[in-house]
Amino acid sequence: MPGRSAGRRVNSATVRMVSLILVFALGWVGLGYRLFQVQVARADELRELGEQQRMVERTLPPQRGTIFDRNGDLLATTVDAQSIYAVPHEVKDPVLTAQQVGIITAEPWEPILERLQNGENFVYLARQVKPGVASQVMDIGLPGVFTETEASREYPAGGSVAQVVGFVDIDGIGAEGLEFAYDDALKGTPGSILYERxxxxxxxxxxxxxxxxxxxxxxxxxxxxxxxxxxxQESCRRARERTDANGCWVVVLDVSTGEILAMAGTPAFNPETRLDENGNGFSNFVVRGQYEPGSIQKMITVSAALDKGLVGPDTIIPGVAARIEINPGACASGTDDIYGCYSDATSHPTEDMAVREVIARSSNVGTIMIGRKLEPETLYHYLDAFGIGTETGIDLSGEAVGGYNDNAACRVCIASMSIGYTVAATPLQMAAAYAVIGDDGVWTQPHIVTDKVDADGSIVEVEPETHKVVTPETAQTVRELLAGVVESGTASAAQVNGYRVGGKTGTANKIDDSGSYTNETIASFVGLAPIDDPQIVVGVVVDEPKGAARFGGTAAAPVFSEVMEQALHRMGVTPDA
Amino acid sequence: MALVIVLAVAMFGLAFSRTALDRSALELSRFESAIAEAGVVNEQLELEVARKESPVRVAPLAKGLGLVIPDERRPIAVEGVVEAPRGVERASTFDIPVEDATTADPQLAASQPGD
Structure with a gap:
């Protein structure tokens, strides 16, 4: 039956062929299905997955702006620094790792161990370490310990300018001073980069x-x-040592532009430890400190009276006694100034005093008598115009406002205000007020930043606010009165070699926590030079000087003399005396 | 045959230029890294210079070397250049003409107040 046999073979071959074709067809269908899935159905998902594997996106941190002084010297800059971090689950011996890192970074190892064991997947062991430290750690080859580059903010001038520049926190965000006030401008805008790896x-x-x-x-x-x-700052440091004071602060202003040439003080702040010499946090008394200015405010009282034409420099104030009683009986209960009994610093017979003598001798009684010629609203107007009780708007954070007591029910407040009590002012406000006298009666907003420069070198100049306070004639008269204070009054120690200067001393008793006046003082001096064409104002405040040097003329005036002399020479001001 | 040869040469040329391009890109990448590293070093050096020049460092060193701030400065006004304020010595003490004073010794001229 060859025919039947052949037919079976044909059938068998056909079956095998068909089967093979079917297998191939199924294979192609499977491949096609898979292709469809890959190329169409899951195309987006798989493309994304592929990109995730080979594409990397990283944020590009912006370079923080640099801060310069007026001569182009660096005050703050950013450099790369190494930070040491760990992936705790890769660390084999946490105790040994913490100890080794602690030894090299000179940090206690226990907190490092705590961080390694806190259950996080990523922990910093030390941030922004000094050059060489990170490589020392890496040389040991500790498992799970790595380094990365971070931006580190550096302050090459150290503590000498820290109270102005401030500092950034560990993440590079402005925390104090200019760093905080200009954080938005300094920080820049992050970028990003996407690349194939x-x-x-x-x-x-x-x-x-x-x-x-x-x-x-x-x-x-x-x-x-x-x-x-x-x-x-060094002058302040010496003054503090000499007078055993709690602190000393200086501000130097350019009279016509309002530019701050220096703003220094002690205890000095260390930008590395974030603490001052006494272990306290950041402070800048020139801007944040409020105090009763005492006699340096007499300049405002007398300026107001002169500007209103109520007195002239040689107007005689008749019958100036050594003591004056505003509230009847106040003097009988003691000499508590706030309740209406005011005395001059030194006893003298009742006498007629010219206005210039009142200022030169810093007579409280004489000044109160001048102040009583003013309507309360007039005095308030001039206090406002001179900037007392109003922020100067300086480009630093945390500026104190100050203020004065304008309560009509306060019977002694006008008298107190005339001589600088019941008034709170910052050293900066007082320096700016004296700059008014130097700039022919114009108040100019004090400021520190003069230009902002972008990466292309474009400069944005900063324009300070100004307003008129007194007439140029009044300002000139007051300058002469202030010169008398130095030349024949209470501030002979403020004299500056080669220059004619003017200014006013102030010695204000401090108030304790209960609101009572104490024997502790704040001694101050604010002055201008050259007095015939003032270029520079220097304000000095010494907090709680001790012993014989507890007065403005003995504690603050010598500091003024030193600083003013340096300032005049640094600014190239021609001598005039 | 000629077409094959042309195609082969073209492919070889393409492969060569691609390799050369990649090599250049790699080199460029290395240069960029080197520039970045040099930039970091430059920043560190600028910082170091600023630290070295800072008065905080220089003043104590100067003091240690015995340098002092002069007690009294004696400004001298050069006649015809600046007006002599009261008490300031006049240029006649130099006994030289103004022109010579400013050109003969630039350092001296630069130190005059008002210049």
Whole structure:
């Protein structure tokens, strides 16, 4: 039956052929289905997955702006620093790791161990360490310990300018001073970069790359003169040692522009430890400290009376006694100024005094008698115009406002205000008030930053506010009165070699927590030079000087003399005496 | 045959230029890294210079070397250049003409107040 046999073979071959075709067909269908899935159905998902594997996106941190002094010297800049971090689950011996890192970084190892054991997947062991420290740690080859580059803010001038510049926190965000006030301008705008990498994580040359560059922060040019700043701080340091004072603060202002040339003080602040010499936090008394200015405010009282034409420099104030009683019986209960009994610093017979003598001798009684010629609203107007009780608007954070007591029910407040009590002012406000006298009666907003410079070098100049306070004639008269204070009055120690200067001493008793006046004082001096064409104002405040040097003329005036002399020479002011 | 040869050469040329391009890109990448590293070093050096120049460092060193701030400065006004304020010595003490005073010794001229 060859025919039947052949027919079976044909059938068998056909079956095998058909089966094979079916297998192939199914295979192709399967492949087609898979292809459809990959190319169409899951195309987006798989494309994204592929991109995730080979594409890396990183944020490009912007370079924080640099801060310069007026001569182009660096006050704050940003450099790369190394930070040491760990992936705790990769660390084999946490105790040993903490100890080794602690030894090299000179930090206690227990907190490092705590961080390693706190259950996080990523912990910093030490941030922004000094150059060489990170490589020492890496050389040991501790498992799970790595380094990364971070931006570190550096202050090459150290503590001499720290109270102005301030500092940033560990994440580079402005925390105090200019760093805080100008954080938005300094920080810049982050960028981003998207690039293709190989399996080792290296960028693929010619690979896909999309970059949005970071925009660097603006550079700030300040009006600070670094050598003068240092010199002012040293003068304060010496004064503090000499008088055993709690603190000493100096501000140096350019009369016509309102630029701050120096703003220094002690106890000095250390930007590395974030503490001052006494272990306290950041402070800047020139801007944040409020005190009763005492006699330096007599300048405002007399300016108001002169400007209103109520007195002239040689107007005689008749019958100036050594003591005056505003509230009947106040003097009988003691000499508590706030309740209406005011005395001059030294006893003298009742006498007629010219206005210039009242100022030169800093007579409280004489000044109160001048002040009583003013309507309360008039005195308030001049206090406001001179900037007392109003923020100057200086470009630093935390400025104190100050204020004065304008309560009509307060019977003694006008008298007290005339001589600088029941008034709270900052050293900066007082310096700016004296700059009014130097600038022919115009108040100019004190400021530190003069220019903002972007990465292209474009400069944005800062324009300070100004307003008129007294007439130029009044200002000139007051300048002569202030010169008399130095030449024949209470401030002979304020004289400056080669220059004619003017200014006013102030010695104000401090108030304790209960509101009573104590024997402790705040001694101050504010003055201008050269007095015939003032260029510079220097204000000095010494907090609680002890012993014989507890007065403005003995504690603050010598500091003024030193700082003013340096300032005049630094600014190239021609001598006039 | 000629077409094959042309195609082969073209492919070889394409491969060569691609390799050269990649090599250049790699080199460029290395240069960019080197520039970035040099930039970091430059920043560190600028910081170091600023620290070295800072009065906080220089003043104590100067003091240690015996340098002092002069007790009294004696400004001298050069006649015809600045007006001599009261008490300030006049240029006649130099006994040289103004023109010579400013050109003969630039350092001296630069130190005059008002210049």
């Amino acid at each position: 190989d399996r080792l994580g290296n960028p693929i040359p010619q690979g896909r790359r999309e970059e949005i560059p970071a925009i660097p922060g603006l550079d700030l040019v300040t009006s600070i003169d670094l050598p003068l700043q240092y010199s002012a």
